[in-house]
Amino acid sequence: MSCLTFPCGHIKMKKVVMNLHDLGLKDVRIGICGGEHMIRIRPYKAADANTILSWCQDEIAFYKWTAGVLGNYPITQNEFRSVESLMPFTAFDETGIVGFFTLRNPNESLDELRFGFVIINPEKRGKSYGKTMLRLGLKFVFEIYGAKRATLGVFENNLPAYYCYKAVGFDDVILDTTETYCVLGEEWKCKELMMENV
Numbered sequence: 001m002s003c004l005t006f007p008c009g010h011i012k013m014k015k016v017v018m019n020l021h022d023l024g025l026k027d028v029r030i031g032i033c034g035g036e037h038m039i040r041i042r043p044y045k046a047a048d049a050n051t052i053l054s055w056c057q058d059e060i061a062f063y064k065w066t067a068g069v070l071g072n073y074p075i076t077q078n079e080f081r082s083v084e085s086l087m088p089f090t091a092f093d094e095t096g097i098v099g100f101f102t103l104r105n106p107n108e109s110l111d112e113l114r115f116g117f118v119i120i121n122p123e124k125r126g127k128s129y130g131k132t133m134l135r136l137g138l139k140f141v142f143e144i145y146g147a148k149r150a151t152l153g154v155f156e157n158n159l160p161a162y163y164c165y166k167a168v169g170f171d172d173v174i175l176d177t178t179e180t181y182c183v184l185g186e187e188w189k190c191k192e193l194m195m196e197n198v
Helices: 046-054 059-066 077-085 129-145 159-167
Strands: 030-034 037-043 087-093 096-104 112-120 149-155 171-173 180-183 186-196
Touching: 037 129, 046 077, 046 096, 059 112, 087 112, 087 129, 096 129, 112 129, 129 149, 129 159, 149 159, 159 186
Parallel strands: 112 149
Antiparallel strands: 030 037, 037 087, 087 096, 096 112, 149 186, 171 186, 180 186
């Protein structure tokens, strides 16, 4: 089994075929009432970075979130700007920013969007914020963008995230080769998940 290492600056994120501005979504907001709170998503703004980056208090949480693709822990706001080349979304409620994720085209086809860098404010975890945010993201993927499937990867050692993805309807994908990353001297295996618009 091979072990891949991703040092800062050596990963090139594939350019998105369309970004939010191209879709005319500079100020569009989508919302779902999740329990007591109305959770909405909007296009990410650079001013959101400090809040989002503050949610990773240690290296393990950071690498579970980024796989090191954004750089080495801790990253700066400037390094985090690389997400702007994707389709970045910020989730919020009446208390402020509660989550973040990106979408991107993993290949040239417009039929698939891939979730990445999914994170929820630690104070909001376990309260359905993650599931609600993902449902909003899926609404964008299928109803606004018109993709046929959504995909994502999650580390096997990140069970809360894995169960959150399963709860909103993602299915496991069996791959011929398991993707692995060398993180903090350990080999972390990645699970592939997918949801199709049926």
